[in-house]
Amino acid sequence: MLVEDQAESDIVDTISPAQVRAARGLLDWTRDQLVASSGVPKSTLVRFEDQGSRPRGATLSALRRALEAAGVEFIQENGGGAGVRLRLATV
Numbered sequence: 001m002l003v004e005d006q007a008e009s010d011i012v013d014t015i016s017p018a019q020v021r022a023a024r025g026l027l028d029w030t031r032d033q034l035v036a037s038s039g040v041p042k043s044t045l046v047r048f049e050d051q052g053s054r055p056r057g058a059t060l061s062a063l064r065r066a067l068e069a070a071g072v073e074f075i076q077e078n079g080g081g082a083g084v085r086l087r088l089a090t091v
Contacts, residue, residue: 011069014072015060016082017049023084038066 010078023033031049040055040062045055048063064074067084075083 012074014082015064017052018066019074019082019084021049022046023067023074026072026084026086027067027070029070032055034063034066037070038062 004046015030020034023029024031026032029037031042034040035045036067038045040059044055044059045063048055048059049056069076071087
């Protein structure tokens, strides 16, 4: 397995539909806004968020990059449950 493939595999295991929905909620983003920011087709996003389908690692990477660029941090399971939060603004 290539290193890039492993990195995308790690993302697949760490981003859940609930985290993406919560991240959009924190940003007050519609699906259309995330689609525009990430380049992911809306039908793919809808299937992931609503049905829990597992998109390719590259798709999840694009979603994660777009949300992180907007200020979202993904929180890993670590025994307390996975989640998201907004980064503190730096002055």
